[in-house]
Amino acid sequence: MSIDGIVLVDKPAGPTSHDVVAKIRKVFNTRKVGHAGTLDPMATGLLVIGVGRATRLLGYLSAHDKEYFGTIRLGITTTTDDAQGEIVDQVSTQAISETMILETVREFRGPIMQQPSAVSAIKIDGKRAYTRVRDGEEVNIPPRSVMIHDLEIIEVVHVDHLDVIDVKVRVVCSAGTYIRALARDIGAKLSVGGHLTELRRTRSGVFEAMTPLARLQESPSHLELSQAVEMAFPRVDLSESDAAKARNGVKIATPIQIESGNVGVFGPDGIAIGIFDNSESELRALVVFSTNE
Numbered sequence: 001m002s003i004d005g006i007v008l009v010d011k012p013a014g015p016t017s018h019d020v021v022a023k024i025r026k027v028f029n030t031r032k033v034g035h036a037g038t039l040d041p042m043a044t045g046l047l048v049i050g051v052g053r054a055t056r057l058l059g060y061l062s063a064h065d066k067e068y069f070g071t072i073r074l075g076i077t078t079t080t081d082d083a084q085g086e087i088v089d090q091v092s093t094q095a096i097s098e099t100m101i102l103e104t105v106r107e108f109r110g111p112i113m114q115q116p117s118a119v120s121a122i123k124i125d126g127k128r129a130y131t132r133v134r135d136g137e138e139v140n141i142p143p144r145s146v147m148i149h150d151l152e153i154i155e156v157v158h159v160d161h162l163d164v165i166d167v168k169v170r171v172v173c174s175a176g177t178y179i180r181a182l183a184r185d186i187g188a189k190l191s192v193g194g195h196l197t198e199l200r201r202t203r204s205g206v207f208e209a210m211t212p213l214a215r216l217q218e219s220p221s222h223l224e225l226s227q228a229v230e231m232a233f234p235r236v237d238l239s240e241s242d243a244a245k246a247r248n249g250v251k252i253a254t255p256i257q258i259e260s261g262n263v264g265v266f267g268p269d270g271i272a273i274g275i276f277d278n279s280e281s282e283l284r285a286l287v288v289f290s291t292n293e
Contacts, residue, residue: 045201064205077193
């Protein structure tokens with residue numbers, strides 16, 4: 001089955017994002033498959049996967065905001081900032097009140113500087129950070145600016161027999177935000193440490209609906225490339241003459257009043273030509289899917 005489109009996978013806990021990509025390659029019988037933003041093995045939820053020409057869309061989709069639901073366990077620090085790591089330290093949470101948690105969490109809303117975990121998938125000189133750690137190297141990733149649009153506490157649960165506090169949260173954040181780093185830093189701010197025990201991605205940009213991986217393997221489904229572009233970007237329709245120029249990557253005047261930024265450009269046939277940058281009333285090609293051939 002040869003397709004050009006987006007597959008919205010509900011990833012189960014366990015497999016890596018790379019594992020899921022490998023399974024989707026088999027489903028659609030093509031090597032041309034990629035994803036728009038990694039999920040850790042323990043995480044579940046939405047993994048946006050591109051197949052065929054839609055892989056060229058992934059870099060633009062991965063830059064969109066994400067929504068997560070997760071559980072931060074206060075009182076225990078781990079080597080990976082999540083439940084898959086080894087316990088480094090445990091501190092009593094008896095002195096931590098819900099008011100203290102609420103006040104601390106408030107400090108993590110808006111623009112913050114965040115240092116990714118040393119076992120993240122970030123590349124350092126072409127090599128994944130987690131690979132360097134596994135090879136015994138010391139890794140120190142510089143802090144980066146991220147945006148926490150919303151950080152909502154859903155529930156605070158005192159797990160008395162473990163002397164920990166589980167804080168269930170909803171997070172809406174910019175691309176590049178690490179929720180396990182957020183758990184670590186909130187725990188550190190409260191002086192008891194913290195790590196992430198659960199994580200589920202519920203939205204990536206405009207995409208929310210998703211299909212369990214097992215069901216996709218039995219009954220493949222996808223969003224057509226043009227449909228995905230229309231969902232994810234403001235739409236600009238061109239005349240046939242302008243569409244011919246756009247397919248050749250020629251700059252053209254923006255035919256309508258529309259906000260600056262990336263837009264999806266369509267020909268008179270309703271098929272997406274590509275993603276273009278709209279600035280100063282001019283469309284400049286970023287990626288072109290269809291040509292004049």
